[in-house]
Amino acid sequence: MEIFRKKDIPWRIIDGKALLVNPKTSLLYPLNETGARIWELLDGKIETNSIAAVIMDEFDVNKDEARRDVQEFVNSLTEAGLAQKL
DSSP: OEEEEOTTOOEEEETTEEEEEETTTTEEEEEOHHHHHHHHHOEEEEEHHHHHHHHHHHHTOOHHHHHHHHHHHHHHHHHTTSEEEO
16 A cells, blocks of 8 residues: 655654644654654655565564554554545
8 A cells, every 4th residue: 555644744853753743733743763764755655565664674573563563653644634545
């Protein structure tokens, strides 16, 4: 499944972590290093399975855990209005 971060979401990476702001709700979303990396990869050109492979390599987690965690995280971003499925 391809997913992308919404263009109207302001965000910054600071010390490897990310801070996102939903302008519609004014809510802040702090992301840890793993979440920040997933967010960076959500460009709409890479599928979630490929993102999970990157996370698996960069954060030393097994394939099943990476896939499950990426999918859950992407779902939460979508529900929060920060990302959108293609």
